[in-house]
Amino acid sequence: MTGTTHQGGQPLLEVEGLSVVFDDAAAPAVDGVSWALHPGRVTALVGESGSGKTVSAMAVLGLLPDTARVAGSIRLGSPDGGATELVGASGETFRDVRGAVLSLVSQEPMSAWNPVLTVGEQVAEAVRAHRTGPSRLSRRAAHARVLELLAEAGLDDPARIAAAYPHQLSGGQLQRALVAMGLSQDPVAIVADEPTTALDVTVQAGILDLLRRLRDERGTAVLLITHDMGVVADLADDVVVMREGRVVEAASVGELFAAPRDTYTRTLLAAVPRLGGTAAGAAAAARPSRPEEAAVVLDGVTVTYGGRHPVVAADDVRLEIGRGEVLGLVGESGSGKSTLGQVVAGLLRPGSGRVVIDGVDVARASRRERAALRRSTGVVFQDPASTLNPRWTVAQSVGEPLRLHAALDAPAQETRVRELLDLVRLGPASAGRYPHELSGGQRQRVAIARAVALGPAVLVADEPTSALDVSVQAHVLDLFRDLQAELGFSCLFVSHDLAVVERVADRVAVLRSGRVVESGPTARVLREPADPYTRALVAAAPVPDPEAQAARRAARAGARA
The missing domain is CATH 3.40.50.300 (P-loop containing nucleotide triphosphate hydrolases)
Incomplete structure (x- = not known):
């Protein structure tokens, strides 16, 4: 029709x-x-x-x-x-x-699926849901209809998708399968x-x-x-x-x-951040292309996830982040962005290659040096609601790194927490509130305050604004830039939003299937990309x-x- x-x-x-x-x-x-x-x-x-x-x-x-x-x-x-x-x-x-x-396609594809049933079983359930008596489809007919719907939703291998469990598929595949489920009754x-x-x-x-x-x-x-x-x-x-x-x-x-x-x-x-916007472009062009001294060095880093079918998440990655520099890391889901973020944050040990953080070779570090690295590395995750303890107040969450790693008495910790909340532009009234009493932007500010509490030399920011509204995102990005300028930490900024990366990063590295396909100054990579994959990413970015x-x-x- x-x-x-x-x-x-x-x-x-x-x-x-x-x-x-x-x-x-x-x-x-x-x-x-x-x-x-x-x-x-x-x-x-x-x-x-x-x-x-x-x-x-x-x-x-x-x-x-x-x-x-x-x-x-x-x-x-x-x-x-x-x-x-x-x-x-x-x-x-x-x-x-x-x-x-009327059919619903919901927001979070990972949480919309039953993890113990295959995608095909769940779509078939939707196909048969409103059919009773003589009109009810047989299992074979329902399966055939499932394959038709998955193909119509643009999935290239519908038989494989139907047989897969949700955790075996990417977010984009799951979202297309949700659309297929939504089409199961031919809604208007x-x-x-x-x-x-x-x-x-x-x-x-x-x-x-x-x-x-x-x-x-x-x-x-x-x-x-x-x-x-x-x-x-x-x-x-x-x-x-x-x-x-x-x-x-x-x-x-x-x-x-x-x-x-x-x-x-x-x-x-x-x-709305605009890729290639005048202000962002001018700022990117004015940034130094590469500071001389490296705070982070990844030399031939390879990470493989085991199992019957091993997956190479990072393949001979070689990157450096200069002191006081922000390196933007971009690429599609499964390209290895978050894996490298975990490596830099010390949450994942690579199978091979060398990782040097703040002058310390992580593989050869002593126990005391590893403890010092934990204190000097901060992490900001994508979803602050899932990383803040719901039973702790804001003051308790921000003060946690101080209690674990700083030799401060209780009054000094309280003073430092107030300073950190002021630093991320949260008033003193927020100290006694709980995460559920805060907006998404406020929770992310709390997460940033906690990450910089110990004055880190290196910060890993993994999709820190992807779930935020555009105006809240703009405020958080302004805050991030101000904090980075004031505190001078080096940062690995992981994001799929190229306009956001252009706004905050000095240099950009583009990942595809675990390998770096292009890297260089932000203005050059995002405005004059050399690799076809980078050009495809830039062309797909919404404006x-x-x-x-x-x-x-x-x-x-x-x-x-």
Whole structure:
């Protein structure tokens, strides 16, 4: 079926005056919002965490908890011109709607799958879920349909994917399989909740191409929930901007990017890091290409994960990080980025090669030298919520390295914790709060404060901003640059976001299948890449410009042809 883009026609889904209040909340999570979803179009709900995007979508799907009180109207249109009211609808109505009419593709592919069942078994369950009696498919027919769906979702080897367990697949493969599951009942609309968060740029481009093809070839409507304005520019037809539970602006994607009316929308767009942007490019060009003295040396480092089918995660890697330098490490999932981060952080010992940190050969270090290395190396992980003890206050978490490694009495530790919280721009009131009482950006600031508590010579930052909203990400990156300038630590900055790397890194190394394929000054590598793989990464990076995205898609299509 060929999709149509008749915005002026009858909406598939019409939301009017929707409000959602949770029993324990002082204010509505969603406050009187209205928007529409049309066949063959992508409508993006955008805004920061807590703006009400996901709550609105879960209200449409009837997936809110019992503590939520929903008011307003959600009308689901039908081909005969009628409509079904979903606010207050029965569980039976929602069971008929979910999957068969509206399908959900969730944000975190790793946590969406049952780890003890194969992907094929789980997709088959979705295929057979709404079929009963004579219409119920046999196991063989369901398996055949699973292979068709996996192929339609762009997976090259559907038989292997179907037989695999979730931990055996990459994030991009799992996300495509989630789309296949979402297509199992031939829905007329897909709700895609942050479908590309934390995915590499090339994998992200593939997921967006898949959703675009469903829109254009099948006429599927897509409700896209995201905080990534580059993704919005690439895929959306219409945009609804939410803030604190309310709609502040709604427009076509071209109108919104060309002339945003609301101040908040302009703030969101201004916060998006742009690859090759004037400010970032000028800063990168002004940085030294390579400081003379190395703080980190990786000489022929090889890491192999064992098992029946050994995987070489790092293959003869040779890198240096100068004192006071930030080295950006980029590449797709499975390229070895996090493995090298663990090697530098001392969390993983390579099978071969030499690792020198702050002048100490790690393999030959004495017990005292290894203890000193632990004190002089800090780590900031991707998800601060999973690395902070939920039972500890902020002060306890930040003070942990001081208790373990610093000879300070209790008053001195307390003073140092206050200094560290001031350093990362968290007020003294945050010291007694717990992680669940903080926003994502605040938790990441706590993680940074803990990582720099002992004044490290080397810092490893592994995807420290990938899960943050664009405006929060901008604040965290500004904080990181200020801290690095003030404290002078060397840093291995691991990220899949090339624009973020351009903003903070002095040099860039590009990894592919465990090997360094290109390295050099940031401005040169990201603006004039020499290796075809680096060029492919740069070409796939999203930009917050609908016209530029359309030109890139046309170029990719021409290259494939």
